[in-house]
Amino acid sequence: MSLLHLSFYSAFTLSGLGLAFHRTHLISALLCLESMMLSMYLALSIWPIKNQATSFTLTPVLMLAFSACEAGAGLAMLVASTRTHGSDHLHNLNLLQC
Amino acid sequence: MTYFVFFLGFSFVLGGLGMASNPSPYYGVVGLVVASVTGCGWLLSLGVSFMSLVLFMVYLGGMLVVFVYSVSLAADPFPEAWDDWRVVGYSLGFVVVLVVGVVVGGFVEGWKLGVETVDGGGMFSVRLDFSGVAMFYSCGVGMFLVAGWGLLLTLFVVLEVVRGLSRGAIRAV
Numbered sequence: 001m002s003l004l005h006l007s008f009y010s011a012f013t014l015s016g017l018g019l020a021f022h023r024t025h026l027i028s029a030l031l032c033l034e035s036m037m038l039s040m041y042l043a044l045s046i047w048p049i050k051n052q053a054t055s056f057t058l059t060p061v062l063m064l065a066f067s068a069c070e071a072g073a074g075l076a077m078l079v080a081s082t083r084t085h086g087s088d089h090l091h092n093l094n095l096l097q098c
Numbered sequence: 099m100t101y102f103v104f105f106l107g108f109s110f111v112l113g114g115l116g117m118a119s120n121p122s123p124y125y126g127v128v129g130l131v132v133a134s135v136t137g138c139g140w141l142l143s144l145g146v147s148f149m150s151l152v153l154f155m156v157y158l159g160g161m162l163v164v165f166v167y168s169v170s171l172a173a174d175p176f177p178e179a180w181d182d183w184r185v186v187g188y189s190l191g192f193v194v195v196l197v198v199g200v201v202v203g204g205f206v207e208g209w210k211l212g213v214e215t216v217d218g219g220g221m222f223s224v225r226l227d228f229s230g231v232a233m234f235y236s237c238g239v240g241m242f243l244v245a246g247w248g249l250l251l252t253l254f255v256v257l258e259v260v261r262g263l264s265r266g267a268i269r270a271v
Contacts, residue, residue, distance in 0.1 A: 004140075004213060007107035010199050011114035011133065014192050018118025021188065025172045028120045031130055031165065035114050038130075038157065042110075042137050045149045049216055060149060064156050071161050075168050082171050 004046070012039040026081060026088040030074045037067040099228045100221055103143045103213045109136040111196065119189035122177035123169045127162070134158055145216035145225060 015035035022029045044060035078088055085092040113133030117126045134157055141150040178185055212221035224232075234242045 002212075002214070003104060004107050006199065006203055007111055010196055011111050013199070014111070014114045014118045014195065017192060017195065018120055018188075021120070023120040023184070023188075024174075025120075025123055027123045027165070027169060027172045028126050031117055031123065031126045032120075034161065034165065035117055035130055035133060038134055038137060038153075039110075039114070041153060041157070042141065045141055045146055046144070049144055049146060050214060052216075057146070057149065061152055064152065068156065068161055071164070075164060078168060078171060088172050 005043075008039040008042045008046075012036055012043075015039065022090055024089055024091075026078055026090055026093075029090070030071070030078065033074065034067075034071060037063070037070075041067075099143065099224045100213050102228075103140060106136045106140040106143065109133075110140065115189060115192050115196070116180060118192055119180070119185050121180055121182070121185045122174050123172045124177055125179050127166055127169060130165075131158070131162065134162065143215070143225070143228070144213070 015032045019029050019032040019036070022032075041060045041064055044063060045057070047059075048054060048056035081093065082088050110133050113129045113131075113136060115129075117129030117133065120126065134153065138150045138153050138158075141147070141153065180186065180189065212219060213223060214220075215223055215225055217225075
């Protein structure tokens with residue numbers, strides 16, 4: 001693994017940890033999801049450079065299209081939670097309690 | 099050029115770190131913008147400029163703009179920046195995770211592999227546009243100084259032309 005592979009791999013891991021150790025806001029967790037998508041886009045873009053295969057360059061664009069759909073769905077949930085709970089604080093989403 | 103690409107990769111991780119420590123969303127978006135801009139610069143340096151442009155247009159210009167104005171739903175009365183002690187604790191923990199990853203992956207001596215671009219690679223690889231513009235400092239130093247002097251002169255020319263109160267050249271407005 002070269003140093004640049006470590007770079008996007010660790011950015012993905014840090015964003016995943018930031019999503020797991022969320023604090024207050026739902027939108028901070030959605031931003032961590034976006035950062036995971038960004039590091040996956042970089043990884044998929046560097047792969048055809050290593051293999052010198054041009055047909056693999058359509059994979060990151062396809063992934064970006066689906067991540068745009070996912071971001072839109074996440075923001076719609078953010079708006080829905082602000083409408084019902086008054087804010088996007090994650091400790092308000094407490095219906096499923098054991 | 100290799101050190102520049104390493105710097106861009108390091109800034110990418112720093113942007114992700116500043117965002118994963120979950121400050122107030124106003125500051126988290128700054129970390130994400132830094133990470134995506136340095137990621138685009140990284141793809142540009144490796145040679146896949148179209149992927150970089152697609153990332154700029156779709157990700158920064160489309161998705162992040164929507165995120166930035168949705169951040170207005172998350173208004174805090176006292177927003178926490180990276181100097182708040184809670185955010186500092188999270189970011190120090192993530193720095194520990196990074197250091198463990200670097201040490202376990204064997205990168206303390208293993209950084210000598212260099213970068214690999216679309217048409218070459220190694221520790222001393224330089225692309226065509228990087229090596230051309232860097233000639234500003236070696237062969238083209240005369241034109242470099244002339245251009246810098248011209249820009250400084252233009253600053254003062256503009257300041258004098260728009261000075262309107264008592265000594266200006268243009269008085270209509």
